[in-house]
Amino acid sequence: MVTIKEIAKELHLSTTTVSNVIHGKSWEVSPATVRRVKEALDRKGYVPNLGARSLAQKESKIIGLALKAQPDKAGNLIQDPFISVLTGAIEREIRNEGYYMMLYVSDKTEEIVRQARSWNVDGLILMGMVDDDGEWMDEHFKRPAVCVDNYSKEGLRRFVNIGLADEEGGYQMTRYLIGLGHRRIAFLSDGRYLPVDLARFDGYRRAIAEAGIDFHEEDSVVYSPFEEEREQSLAKICGQLRHYTAVFCVSDLYAVQLMGALYDRGIRVPEDISVAGFDDTLLGRSHRPALTTVRQDVEEKGVLAVKVIIGLLKGEEPKERDIRLPIHLVPRGSTASPGKKL
Amino acid sequence: MVTIKEIAKELHLSTTTVSNVIHGKSWEVSPATVRRVKEALDRKGYVPNLGARSLAQKESKIIGLALKAQPDKAGNLIQDPFISVLTGAIEREIRNEGYYMMLYVSDKTEEIVRQARSWNVDGLILMGMVDDDGEWMDEHFKRPAVCVDNYSKEGLRRFVNIGLADEEGGYQMTRYLIGLGHRRIAFLSDGRYLPVDLARFDGYRRAIAEAGIDFHEEDSVVYSPFEEEREQSLAKICGQLRHYTAVFCVSDLYAVQLMGALYDRGIRVPEDISVAGFDDTLLGRSHRPALTTVRQDVEEKGVLAVKVIIGLLKGEEPKERDIRLPIHLVPRGSTASPGKKL
DNA sequence: ATGAAAGCGCTAACAA
């Protein structure tokens, strides 16, 4: 690999001059020299050594994307369509901004911070952070960071958050179902009580309360999405749902899996029961009947996350510290008035 | 950020000694010193500067994952479930091996090589490479690399390839459909003629030829998966398929989108037409009727890719240069005997 | 068992 020094020697110039040309500080260098240097750079196929550069300056041009997995959810996090679309969008934007992206997936906050510091990353985009992580992050990572979908009240406060109007989404969907004539509406989630899910649940609670519908503990049905327990869990849920005319699932993924189970048992959607999801992923759009859901613009979330972190790197103060992207109700075929049941 | 030098100064030691402790060369250092150093490292929260290390040594501990996009397919590549599952698996394995992963997505080979060299990556995992990229890669990237799903005959030869028995998959699925009693079987693909798709097509051709079925150009139907043309394309295809009792789609994604279109037109699967896919993604498993497909173990592909590249980095010679993982036929509800049509 | 010193490739302050 050819270095600046070699180029300089060949041209009988100093490394400074070569470096200046590389960095386009052409006013410091005579046009003739610029041309000569550029030619040599090109001919020799010079490629900067970014490790060295990041050592010499105090920035690395790396932005880390850290996906904090839940310890239980051991598997392949990125296969979640939400995560993968977000990752793709973030990667693209980071590249467009002239930065490099390093991807970490870990269930240990310390690990994440450690690697980020090791590579001297300029900034960090964080997903899946929860309360306890906040303080550790705050103390040990002193550079800009933005969170995605963070609800923690504690330490993470220092970081800008890019979130979603989750509560509002839960509320609107539930209102929509009520508008359709449903009174017995179940809420399906896994047992992990992630803040995002809780917010959606809150919206659901608000809507039914507003409609004068009583909430009973058993209206919240819990689903075990993990391979081993999935089938059994679905069987149980299909039973529980006999008392309901609609079910609002915390994610499209769960909604689609539920619809599969209902189909397999001859329970018709939406005739026997209406099913609604959240996120608007390909999964729900591809299913038939297509899934009624709450749409969020994941691409936009990614774009915004990068935009904010780049802003922070440039020293701009963010206008908002807790950004909430809007949601949109998307009615499709999986929901209908309960009347049809007869 | 605390450095080795600072630790050394505090302990009245040389940087050499501290470095030796960090690298576990305890035989060079007295037990007492080892203890003192470790304590200080810990107390100060020392984190190595990997940029500096990679400058001093000739390795970076970074493995690049480069996804070469097709110039047409501008969008978010990683949202393809195949890509995202693979990415996730690769990331996990790279991390487990004590390496770091840098992700590039680009439609320009030069870009990819440039960045890889800039960061001094120890090795590269390449996806989506095609013939023309081979030579450029070969000339300009002199380190170990492995390709995933590469079929090019030219330059990329130097690199180990992790592929799939695509032809065999196409063959087995088609045989299966023939076994069910189908004689009029269409093959659906997009117009891009990727090598992987062509191999699957070859398998299809082999199977029908073997069964004495004539192939006509129009049996190969082409689908435009891009947003703008999708609906129109599906409408046309649904018409074309009237003459067939089965359709074998080159991917689960396309199969599921097709099934949606068929459903919307009241054409029943599998009663009116059998539909088969390839890949076995969540999409096909979640659909109803569930999609009959050719399963490939994407996780395994990722694991293997990392295993091979790590082997190469250790100087091992790979036993095989063109590894082909096996496929498995997964019959599900979307296919049936054509008799049912009556 | 420990240390001094050079050098990896680059940038930047300062001189000329």
Next chain:
DNA sequence: TTGTTAGCGCTTTCAT
């Protein structure tokens, strides 16, 4: 306009 030099944090060779 160009060059000299020091230094970023770390590893490594060679002394001691």
